[in-house]
Amino acid sequence: MKDRIMKYMLSVMFSFALFFVSCSDNRSVIELGKMEALMQEDPVKVLETLENIDERTLKGDKAKALYALLYSQAKDKNWIDETDDSLISIAVNYFKESNDTYHKFLSYFYCGRVYQNAGNLAKAIISFTKAEEMETDMCDFYYVGLLYANLGLLYQDINNYTKSLEAFENAFKYYSNAGKHHHSMYAKLNMGNILLNMKQYDKAEQCLEEVMEWSYKNNDSVTIRNGLVLLADLYEQTKNCEALKTLLSSRYYEVDDESCNLLQYKAYVYALEGKMELAQKFLCRAWSIAVSQKDSAVLYHREYSINKMKGEYDEALMSHEKLLYNLDRSIRVQLQQPVIAVQKDYYREEARLNQYQLKQNRNIFIVLSVAAAIIFVLVVVICVYKIRIEQKKIDWYMDKIGNLESSLLSVRNNKDIVAEEMSAKISNLFLNQFNLIDKLSATYYETHGVPFPINRTDYN
Numbered sequence: 001m002k003d004r005i006m007k008y009m010l011s012v013m014f015s016f017a018l019f020f021v022s023c024s025d026n027r028s029v030i031e032l033g034k035m036e037a038l039m040q041e042d043p044v045k046v047l048e049t050l051e052n053i054d055e056r057t058l059k060g061d062k063a064k065a066l067y068a069l070l071y072s073q074a075k076d077k078n079w080i081d082e083t084d085d086s087l088i089s090i091a092v093n094y095f096k097e098s099n100d101t102y103h104k105f106l107s108y109f110y111c112g113r114v115y116q117n118a119g120n121l122a123k124a125i126i127s128f129t130k131a132e133e134m135e136t137d138m139c140d141f142y143y144v145g146l147l148y149a150n151l152g153l154l155y156q157d158i159n160n161y162t163k164s165l166e167a168f169e170n171a172f173k174y175y176s177n178a179g180k181h182h183h184s185m186y187a188k189l190n191m192g193n194i195l196l197n198m199k200q201y202d203k204a205e206q207c208l209e210e211v212m213e214w215s216y217k218n219n220d221s222v223t224i225r226n227g228l229v230l231l232a233d234l235y236e237q238t239k240n241c242e243a244l245k246t247l248l249s250s251r252y253y254e255v256d257d258e259s260c261n262l263l264q265y266k267a268y269v270y271a272l273e274g275k276m277e278l279a280q281k282f283l284c285r286a287w288s289i290a291v292s293q294k295d296s297a298v299l300y301h302r303e304y305s306i307n308k309m310k311g312e313y314d315e316a317l318m319s320h321e322k323l324l325y326n327l328d329r330s331i332r333v334q335l336q337q338p339v340i341a342v343q344k345d346y347y348r349e350e351a352r353l354n355q356y357q358l359k360q361n362r363n364i365f366i367v368l369s370v371a372a373a374i375i376f377v378l379v380v381v382i383c384v385y386k387i388r389i390e391q392k393k394i395d396w397y398m399d400k401i402g403n404l405e406s407s408l409l410s411v412r413n414n415k416d417i418v419a420e421e422m423s424a425k426i427s428n429l430f431l432n433q434f435n436l437i438d439k440l441s442a443t444y445y446e447t448h449g450v451p452f453p454i455n456r457t458d459y460n
Contacts, residue, residue: 028063036070043077050074065094069103072110083118085111101137108134109147116150125154142183145174149187156194165194185211185223189230196234204234212252224252225259232265245269260286260295264302271306279306297326 035046050071058064069091075082082088088111095104112127128151138144152167168191175184189211195204208231215223228247235244247253248266263286271279283306286299300323307316 028058028060029066032063032066032070036066039070039073039077043074046070047074047078061094065091065107066103069095069107069110072114073106076110076113081117082114085114085118088114101134102140105131105134105138105147106143109143109150113150116154121154121157125151128154141174141178142180145171145178145180145183145187147171148174149183149190152187152190152194156190156197161194161198165191165198168194181214182218182220182223185214185220189223189226192227193230196230196237201234201238205231208234216252225262228252229259229261229265232262236265236268241269241272245272258289260289260291261298263289264299267306268302271309276306276310293326293330297323297330300326 035049039046050067053067055064055067058067068087068089072082072088072091088107091103091107092111095107098104108127108131112124112131115121115124115127128147131147132151135144135147148167148171152164152171155161155164155167168187171187172184172191175181175187188207192204192207192211195201195207208227212224212227212231214220215227231247232244235241235247244265248262248269253262263282267279267282267286270276270282283299283302286295286302290296290299300319303319304316304323307313307319
């Protein structure tokens with residue numbers, strides 16, 4: 001009875017502990033779900049909140065995976081280029097085994113973004129492709145649009161313009177279905193850029209003009225600036241100088257007239273008109289706001305072309321050499337990046353392998369320890385069982401010996417009683433027969449005339 005009560009109490013306590021842990025897990029997931037709902041509205045606040053959370057307080061694998069996903073997502077939305085996949089891998093490893101399509105999609109997408117930031121284009125494409133497999137199951141068209149937009153950029157980086165154009169077309173479609181018109185125009189701007197790279201100038205011009213018109217009406221200065229640069233590049237490639245002049249004096253140019261690229265195109269137009277002083281002036285203004293190697297390369301190329309037009313071939317040659325040096329340095333950096341990435345991946349994979357081996361060894365040790373403990377317990381149980389069997393045999397023999405002793409004692413007692421009875425009967429018989437013999441002797445003596453002995457022993 002006591003054992004039953006103890007087992008019942010233990011089961012109740014175990015159930016209560018499981019319920020408490022489950023409630024704690026659900027509470028963590030619910031709190032993270034509230035932050036997820038604020039992600040689009042206020043990603044800055046979400047990032048600050050997530051940064052103040054101690055991961056050790058999170059209960060359950062789902063809460064930890066959701067935290068890893070939201071933290072990676074918040075960083076990406078706040079323009080923080082994460083290159084370490086250790087955090088997002090927690091989300092990927094958890095959600096890839098679940099039926100939660102939405103979070104599984106986001107896990108693969110943001111894993112691809114991390115690889116994209118790290119310059120590992122192959123792994124990025126693989127992650128994006130895994131997310132793409134869930135396209136038809138996704139109800140959030142905005143994130144599907146983001147996926148295709150990033151796929152388009154990746155294919156553009158590896159000069160696969162056909163796939164890049166297809167990806168941006170899908171991005172435009174999904175952005176439009178999601179009501180994200182600014183994003184859809186960004187996708188269309190990239191479509192124009194791809195068409196320009198594919199030398200499909202008419203389609204590129206039509207696409208870019210549509211983007212420019214919409215952006216001007218909606219006061220999207222960033223898209224206007226990028227569209228102006230692409231249109232100017234298109235007109236320069238097609239040697240349509242009049243269209244280039246018209247573009248740089250249009251209403252679009254007034255929106256942003258201090259862009260490095262636009263200033264160098266303005267210098268080019270003045271050089272075409274023979275206004276070399278103005279061309280040099282705009283070129284100097286462009287140099288004053290150049291901030292990157294790409295800007296420097298563009299301006300060296302423009303200096304080269306303007307100096308050629310002026311007939312200053314030595315200056316043109318010097319600008320061309322500077323351009324080549326700039327490109328050489330840029331290419332060298334680009335070539336070193338994969339090597340660094342490979343080295344980083346190698347050491348990371350080696351560390352993961354060591355960690356995995358350590359984990360495996362730990363698991364093997366645990367298994368062996370458990371097996372040894374089980375064997376020890378089995379040996380003890382078997383020994384105890386055998387001891388109990390032998391003890392039962394000993395008890396059985398002791399019972400038999402006791403019964404035998406009792407039987408022998410009983411037989412001995414019975415034998416003594418019989419002997420006493422026999423002795424008494426023999427004594428009685430002897431006495432009775434002695435009297436008879438005595439009488440017979442007396443009769444005998446009387447009959448034969450022999451005197452009877454006087455001194456006879458009386459046995460009575």
